Every structure is written in structure tokens, then in C-alpha cells.
Amino acid sequence: MKSAEERAPEILKLLAKAYPDAKCELDYETPLQLLVATILSAQCTDVRVNQLTPELFKKYPTMKAFAESELPELEEDIRPTGFYRNKAKNIQRACLQMLANYQGEVPETMEELTQLAGIGRKSANVLLGNCFETPGVIVDTHVLRIAKRLGFSMQDNPEKLELELQKLVPQPAWTKFSTLITIHGRRCCFSRKPACDRCPVAHLCPSANKIG
Numbered sequence: 505m506k507s508a509e510e511r512a513p514e515i516l517k518l519l520a521k522a523y524p525d526a527k528c529e530l531d532y533e534t535p536l537q538l539l540v541a542t543i544l545s546a547q548c549t550d551v552r553v554n555q556l557t558p559e560l561f562k563k564y565p566t567m568k569a570f571a572e573s574e575l576p577e578l579e580e581d582i583r584p585t586g587f588y589r590n591k592a593k594n595i596q597r598a599c600l601q602m603l604a605n606y607q608g609e610v611p612e613t614m615e616e617l618t619q620l621a622g623i624g625r626k627s628a629n630v631l632l633g634n635c636f637e638t639p640g641v642i643v644d645t646h647v648l649r650i651a652k653r654l655g656f657s658m659q660d661n662p663e664k665l666e667l668e669l670q671k672l673v674p675q676p677a678w679t680k681f682s683t684l685i686t687i688h689g690r691r692c693c694f695s696r697k698p699a700c701d702r703c704p705v706a707h708l709c710p711s712a713n714k715i716g
């Protein structure tokens with residue numbers, strides 16, 4: 505089998521063809537909405553987050569509205585997403601930080617974003633890639649799993665994996681590449697029983713038909 509460096513661009517091309525509709529699956533209209541949605545998506549599906557956010561964004565239409573919310577009420581509003589106490593606290597704190605330090609705007613650098621409550625590198629890369637045209641490799645549970653299956657890396661550490669994957673694909677494609685891998689994980693390369701028989705990159709995958 506070819507090296508990871510040779511296979512990665514081919515896999516990118518084939519997944520882009522297989523999932524032409526691939527994009528961030530959280531619904532949002534503004535960077536603030538995507539920031540809130542990424543906080544809510546921790547340990548929760550994007551589908552469930554999307555069910556709740558239309559009402560939430562109607563009720564809290566601005567950063568100030570989130571910052572000045574009553575915490576117990578905000579907790580109730582986001583309860584179905586799980587871990588709602590922490591998430592409510594983080595949303596409120598992040599909005600207070602942005603009002604105090606960034607003139608009420610969502611900051612546009614990794615360094616600033618990761619200073620905000622509830623925002624780690626994964627969420628920051630989601631924001632950078634989708635709102636601010638700064639490509640980033642988004643390492644979620646699907647990317648962690650599939651990078652191993654594809655023989656790209658055996659890293660369990662998300663930050664180290666991010667660095668390794670950055671070397672395999674050209675920078676402009678970082679967001680697209682990781683988004684495609686996530687979609688592939690949701691639609692084909694499942695955690696328990698990957699559907700290798702209908703996988704568009706099976707001929708480039710060292711794990712094909714070897715799992716489950």
C-alpha cells in the first residue's frame with residue numbers, strides 16, 4: 505500500500521466526490537451562534553443541538569443577551585444537550601469575556617479563541633475554518649478513530665494528531681479534509697461496524713474489512 509502522504513490527497517478527492525454536500529453540520533448564521541452551538545455540541549449530537557438552537561437564538565439574539573441571562577433559566581433552555589450546567593456557565597462566561605475584551609465580537613485567532621470559556625482547539629478550528637476563512641484540522645472523535653484506520657497516525661492525543669494531519673494535506677484543505685472525515689465517520693466508517701463494502705476509499709485503507 506502507498507504511503508500516508510501519497511494516499512491522503514487521493515482520499516481527500518474521493519471523499520469530496522462521495523460527500524459533495526459536506527459542511528459543518530451545526531446550523532448557524534453568525535460566528536456567535538456557531539460558537540454557542542460548538543459549546544452545546546460537546547458530548548451531544550449535532551442533530552440534537554440543531555433542534556434546540558432556533559428557539560435559543562430567538563430568545564437570546566445577542567451576545568449581551570447571553571451574557572446577562574439568568575443562569576438557571578439558560579441551564580433549563582439548553583438542558584436537552586446534556587452537561588447543561590457547565591455549558592450554560594461557559595456560554596455566559598465566554599460572552600462576558602468577548603464583551604469585555606473584544607468589543608463584543610468573536611475573536612478571529614486560535615490564541616484568542618482558546619482563551620474563551622468552553623472553547624478548546626477543536627471548537628476554535630471549527631470557528632476559524634467556517635467563519636473566518638482560516639483553515640484548521642478539526643480533531644473530533646471520528647477523526648481520531650478514522651485517522652488510525654486509514655493508517656495516517658496512531659496518535660490518541662488530539663493536539664498531536666492535529667499536527668500530524670496538517671502535514672498530510674495542503675493547508676487550504678485542512679477544514680475540508682477534517683469535515684469530510686467526520687461525515688465519512690457518520691455515514692460509513694462507523695465506530696462499531698464500518699461499512700467497508702461500500703466505502704469509497706476502501707482500496708486505500710489498510711483496515712478495510714478487518715474491523716468488527
Ligand code: SF4
Pocket residue numbers: 653654692693694698699700703704705706707709710711712713715
Ligand atoms: S475501508 Fe472500512 S475502515 Fe477503512 S475507511 Fe472505509 S469504512 Fe473505514
